[in-house]
Amino acid sequence: MQDQTQAGPDALSTYFFQIADAAQTQTSDPSYALFSIIRQVMAAATQVLDSVAGTCQSPVPECASGCSFCCHSRIHVMPLEAIVICSYVHKYFSPGEMQSLKTRIRSNLTYTRGRSLVQRVAVKDKTPCVFLDHHACSIYGQRPFICRTWNSLSRQDCETAFISGNQNAEIPCLSAPNYVYTLARDVVQSVCETMHLETGRFELVSAMDRCLGMKDAPSAWTGGCTVFGRSGGESLEDTEKKGEKGGM
Numbered sequence: 001m002q003d004q005t006q007a008g009p010d011a012l013s014t015y016f017f018q019i020a021d022a023a024q025t026q027t028s029d030p031s032y033a034l035f036s037i038i039r040q041v042m043a044a045a046t047q048v049l050d051s052v053a054g055t056c057q058s059p060v061p062e063c064a065s066g067c068s069f070c071c072h073s074r075i076h077v078m079p080l081e082a083i084v085i086c087s088y089v090h091k092y093f094s095p096g097e098m099q100s101l102k103t104r105i106r107s108n109l110t111y112t113r114g115r116s117l118v119q120r121v122a123v124k125d126k127t128p129c130v131f132l133d134h135h136a137c138s139i140y141g142q143r144p145f146i147c148r149t150w151n152s153l154s155r156q157d158c159e160t161a162f163i164s165g166n167q168n169a170e171i172p173c174l175s176a177p178n179y180v181y182t183l184a185r186d187v188v189q190s191v192c193e194t195m196h197l198e199t200g201r202f203e204l205v206s207a208m209d210r211c212l213g214m215k216d217a218p219s220a221w222t223g224g225c226t227v228f229g230r231s232g233g234e235s236l237e238d239t240e241k242k243g244e245k246g247g248m
């Protein structure tokens with residue numbers, strides 16, 4: 001691997017595109033290729049950041065298991081991220097865990113659907129991320145790019161901002177994770193656009209509602225269908241009302 005720690009944005013993007021190209025040529029299965037692309041680009045971004053951390057004396061974030069203030073924020077994902085998570089929960093969540101997840105999705109949407117940001121902030125303690133389980137991320141290895149960008153040099157500042165409801169609070173943080181993971185995410189998004197797949201940014205809860213409400217969202221999306229942005233369509237609630245299993 002070339003040393004990417006000194007690379008500018010163009011060189012870093014080019015590097016991530018090379019990783020994506022290489023991942024794509026490793027298989028003729030387009031679905032598998034997409035999963036491989038996002039995983040390998042994420043891994044490359046993590047490797048770049050580890051290299052940076054090993055070459056400079058930057059402070060260490062105070063983020064740790066059990067601290068979950070940032071997991072009460074609104075999370076946006078691109079379709080491929082939602083599809084990866086959907087495939088993961090279908091494969092690894094037990095029936096009980098899946099049922100709990102669906103309950104959390106419905107509860108979250110009850111509080112947030114159609115509400116303004118101010119209204120949502122007022123109920124943020126009731127609307128943690130649907131994947132937060134006892135203050136830990138239940139999909140940690142599959143968490144979206146946005147969750148990887150967040151870090152904090154002051155747990156106390158996060159707590160103060162959370163309690164006060166100040167969504168504009170300045171939390172001291174390292175800029176490198178935001179910079180590197182955002183570039184990596186943009187490269188993956190660009191690859192999806194090149195493949196004429198649905199792209200965009202969608203709220204994680206709504207995206208999961210849509211995915212789990214369909215029989216086989218991963219196949220539909222990788223087959224070129226519009227899954228997340230279509231108007232109408234089935235939600236988790238619609239599917240369960242009909243007594244279907246929503247792809248379980």
Ligand code: SF4
Nearest residue numbers: 071129131132137147
């Ligand atoms: S996906 Fe995981 S890390 Fe991201 S907000 Fe949800 S619980 Fe937190």
